[in-house]
Amino acid sequence: MFETIAYSILNGVLYGTLLFMMSSGLTLIFGMMGVLNFAHASFYMLGAYFAYTLGLATGFWVALFLAPILVGAAGALVERYGLRRVHQYGHVPELLFTFGLAYVIEELVALFWGTVPVPYKAPASLDFTAFSLMGLDYSMFKVFILLVAIVMFVGLWLLLKKTRAGLVIQGALSRPDMVGALGHNVPMVFTFVFAFGCALAGLGGVVGGIQFVTDPGMAFMMGPIVFVVVVLGGLGSVPGALVASLIIGILQTFFLSINFSLAGAIGSLGIEDSGFFGVLWHMETTRIAAVLPYLLLVLTLIFRPRGLFGKREA
């Protein structure tokens, strides 16, 4: 049992940090601009593809910095020439716009890079065993993901809380007229926040594409779960996104790692494995793991709509 818990925490933290990289950008955009960005995971995908393509020419380390910047630039263009025009018509057109954008990006990626996964691999300098824990090896790349996530969290937190730019951003989001009256260019701040959020997702993609698979389906795979993180953590709360990512990562991994069903623990009690109750009684935790995040989403919205760390309701 101790082993199971240790593995779950370690694997869960690794998975959770990847979730955090994707969702921190979304929580900024979603919470601060009120834009429900369905295309957020598409920027995550762009990050992976840009890094793969750049990496062929420049190597991984340069791509690690360049790819998120490119994704951020793409995000800035989308905000400036797309979202800003749609914004005046309200939230529903915005939502539809990002919804369509997600499909456009997926199709474009399939056109340029093909539908087959690209061989995007960890650089040789990170492709070795970092440490072993009770018989299982962990590669240096996983440790690297962890480091990137920590740097990202600390950097974000410092930026928002300790710098003048962070103050202006926070001000522009709650009192845009006031910040505008003080001489700041509020639309510019919005563009910046959106671009920055996209760049964070892009950075998530640079490492996530290696850890998982880089194919045009990767955005739709990750899209829904990122929203769960944002709602569970609370809109606009970066620490909330971190905690929610870790909770989801660890819970899901734990459910996958243990072999448990009510029937196995208590005994089948003569209950057949059929019918609603019977299926539930014999259901193994591994099969519940996939729905777990969405169950959390529903429960959060019912019992604590503002999420764990949020200040206002979803």
Add this chain to the structure above:
Amino acid sequence: MQLNKKAGLFTGTMIGLSMAVSTVTWADNHPIRISYIEPLSGPFANVGDAGLKHFRFAAEKLNNEGGILGRDVEIVAMDNKQSPSESVSLVQRSVDNGINFVTQGNGSNVAGAIVEAVDRNNRRNDDKVLYLNYAAVDPALTNERCSFYHFRFDANSAIKLEALSNFMTTRDDEIDKIFLINQDYSHGQFISKRMKALVDEKLDAEVVGDVLHPIAQVRDFSPYVSRIEQSGADTVVTGNWGNDLSLLVRAIDSAGLDVNTYTYYGGGLGTPAAVGPRGEDILFQVSEWHADVNVDEGLEEYEKWFVEFKERYPEIDWYYHRIYNQMHMLKNAIEEVGDADDVVAIAKAMEGMEFQSPTGTVTMRAKDHQILQPMYISVMDADAKYDADNSGVGFRTVANIPVEEATDTTSCDMRRP
């Protein structure tokens, strides 16, 4: 006026003549089309893409030798996004386009839907369609759900498991604890159930773990790998395919787990590249052929075929020997009937047909339309002549299963037209 009338008559005759001529040439030269219904986008796109290249290549080889009845064979690619319902509408589209043959293999759930769609169409419609299954291995398709219009060119799962477990008895001393991990649909569920029965029956070993995971949704297999580690298993058996297999073996490999892995599909489509030479002597597959069979058995013609495919598509290898069998047997059946549109007669010609495949005689069993063919169990070997998918590692045969042993019993009670 008189002149005009003559001119009109002349033009009309010419139009009629040219139409007649074009109809004749159309009937002679218009290609025999086969719908290829597979995932060409999404998580399994690489598998669908590789299969398409196989079919296109085999069709071209046939066409170079004169095609079928002098007509070219054309593969019509259709993307089913790995969805059963999408596949059903693609079967319908094939019928609407006058295509008489559909082929599919990835996913027994998809195959089941296609069998039903084909049966329903053929009951109601005069434009009949034949389903050539080159890879869906759920035994139900040739047992309780068998159909006259379905032909399977791969060994079904029961045959493969029988062969694998027989081979495992020869290595009983190193197999004590077996872990089963499979995709959560009919294919994986069958392996999980049947393998447990076979272990009880034949092996001096126990099943220490049995996991079903959602198909095409797991991106990180490390939680599963940690379960394998904790169970103390020395052997893993999996029927996974596509990314579900390559990610699994990659996770096992990167965690440094010391287990032998027995697979159905470890020989190609991304898996050799995922582990590379580290899979040597620990990754097994059961298959109807692998590249070094050509070398072992001196199959020079077929080796040329293999090399030519590699030159055309350097990033993958000729992997589906069954596509070779399928295309040739279809050709033989159509030429025996002499009419590519008489689907019922073609199906009857294919029933019980024997074909001299490079690996030996293969037979399409008439009772359930399951092919019977010699099988091979092989293990990864860096010294193999041909490596798979440029991974630096190929396969070495460790057991030959003659065709008499690579068989099963069937409960099929087929309704014939």
